[in-house]
Amino acid sequence: MSAVVQLRPPLHAGTDLSALDLVDLARSKAPDDRQRLLIGVIGLCEATPPSAPLPAALGEIFLTLATQAEHDIRQQLSERLAGAEWAPPALIEMLALDEIDIAAPVIAASPLLKDAALIRVLLETTLEHQIAVARRPNLSGGVVDAILDRADPVTMTALASNRSADIGEAAMHRLVEHSRRIAGLRAPLTRHPRLDEALAQELYQWVGQALRQSIGERFQIDDRLLNAAVREAAASAACSAAWRPLPAGRRAEDRERQEMERRLIDKLQAAGQLRPGILIRALREQRLGLFEQALAQLGNFTPAQIRGAVHSPTAEPLYLACLAVGLDKAVFPSLLVELRKLTDGLPADGGWTSTPTNSHSAARAFRQMMEKPATV
Numbered sequence: 001m002s003a004v005v006q007l008r009p010p011l012h013a014g015t016d017l018s019a020l021d022l023v024d025l026a027r028s029k030a031p032d033d034r035q036r037l038l039i040g041v042i043g044l045c046e047a048t049p050p051s052a053p054l055p056a057a058l059g060e061i062f063l064t065l066a067t068q069a070e071h072d073i074r075q076q077l078s079e080r081l082a083g084a085e086w087a088p089p090a091l092i093e094m095l096a097l098d099e100i101d102i103a104a105p106v107i108a109a110s111p112l113l114k115d116a117a118l119i120r121v122l123l124e125t126t127l128e129h130q131i132a133v134a135r136r137p138n139l140s141g142g143v144v145d146a147i148l149d150r151a152d153p154v155t156m157t158a159l160a161s162n163r164s165a166d167i168g169e170a171a172m173h174r175l176v177e178h179s180r181r182i183a184g185l186r187a188p189l190t191r192h193p194r195l196d197e198a199l200a201q202e203l204y205q206w207v208g209q210a211l212r213q214s215i216g217e218r219f220q221i222d223d224r225l226l227n228a229a230v231r232e233a234a235a236s237a238a239c240s241a242a243w244r245p246l247p248a249g250r251r252a253e254d255r256e257r258q259e260m261e262r263r264l265i266d267k268l269q270a271a272g273q274l275r276p277g278i279l280i281r282a283l284r285e286q287r288l289g290l291f292e293q294a295l296a297q298l299g300n301f302t303p304a305q306i307r308g309a310v311h312s313p314t315a316e317p318l319y320l321a322c323l324a325v326g327l328d329k330a331v332f333p334s335l336l337v338e339l340r341k342l343t344d345g346l347p348a349d350g351g352w353t354s355t356p357t358n359s360h361s362a363a364r365a366f367r368q369m370m371e372k373p374a375t376v
Contacts (some may be wrong), residue, residue, distance in 0.1 A: 023057055029068070037065060059088040066091055075102045082109040093117045100128040107132040115142045122146055127154060134158035139165035148174045151257045153182045153285065160188040167194055176203050178257075181286045181342060190214050261290045265297050274298060276327040283338035291339070298325035299363060305370040310339065315347040317369050324363035 025037035066074055078095045081087040082105035092112045096103050097120070106113065107121065107129065118136070121129050122143075133139070134147055134155045144167055147159050159165060160175055167175070172192070176199045179185035189195060189203055190211045197219045204215050268274040274297060282291040288310075296306045299321055309317035315336055322332055340346065357365070 020057075023060065027064070034065070034069070034073075059090065062088050062091045063094070066094060071099070071102070074098060078102050078105045082106050083111075085111055087112060089114075089117075093120075096121050096129075097125060100126060100132070103129055104132050108136055115140050118143045119146045122150060127152070130155045131158045134165075135162055137162075137164045141166040141168055141171065144168075144171050148178075149256060151178065151260055153178075153184060153287075156182065157184040157188065160185050160192060163193060167192075169194075169196075172196075172199055179203060181288050183286055186211055190218075258289055258293070261287070261293050264290065265293050269297060276322075276325050279322070279325075279327060280331065280335055280338065283335065283342065286342060288339075288342045295321060295325065299366075301366070301370075305367070308370055309366070310343060310347060312347045317366060318347055320357075320362045320366035320369065323357060324359050324366055326359055 021040070025033045025040065028034070028037075066077060069077065074095065078098070081092065081095070087110075089112045092106050092110050095106045096110070096113060096117060103121075103125070107118075118133050118139075119142070121133055130147070130150070130152065131154060133143065135158050136143075139159075139162060144159065144165055147155055148171060156175065156178055159167070172189075172194050175185060175189055176195075179189055186203065190200075191214075195203070200215050200219045265274065268278070274294065276298065278294045279291055279298075282288075282294060292303060292306045292310065295301070296303050301321060306321065309321055312318065318336070318339075319329075319332055322335065323329060327335070336347075
């Protein structure tokens, strides 16, 4: 039968142990000694005034204990130390990098976790850790920027719901830009206290009717005028006389996201895991940039060729590109539906037919079509 560890011993328990006694216990692997060590360390810390610095030996004891302790003990230790200002920062950082059920209390509440440690958690741990960081109260602007640099949809959605985070004007603009492809961001941004009228009008263009009403009521925006502007812009793009690639100059956040997606594509390619199925997956996750880069890499096409196909007045170029990389033609209609949700209805409904062709012929026809100059 395993021993039960009491994390709330009487204040006098263990205080008769000297620092050297505790160091000796820390070096012991006997279960009884570990229990005595834990009780002794907590008793000693509770007896230490919060303003007094902890002895160096005590920091060594904590780190040794946490390294050797079982999962349940580390979890209880994290819960006990989450709000403590006297705990060794190195121990708090180590707990924050532990399994999520251990890390969550200190990520959420520890005053000893500084920006550098939180950014390390973002870079080195799981998605669950990253979400916990994004939800941390009073998150600093530096950590907010680090979350936006990573551009993970779920983590950014958690950040958008964090009302106490230091999200400045530039960061809010980045979140609104991301909401164009990430539907989950739209509702929390609509309610965010730092959303101003200029960003609200931008967000208005790609939210649903219910959220448009909410924005209109909050900022006194004329729904009829903005709805008409959105329809006119979509109709103008869909009825364009010829396809045109997107402008080469992209905003800084677009370039950062594009680089992140390029690295992901490179990793999948190196691992032999880059397959046509990623195209549907990317669109369902509302990651248009990832879709474009994956299609370009799979077919050895240029990014400009793929963007041209996506924004063409006919779906024929995109159909040929997808056939060229091995996508089943029966899947293409579904892909087109998902794509048009992210591009205001593009490519438009110009004529295309599911003409039987092999991948080599489709690739050649696609390149020839993309080499044709655009007519005005």
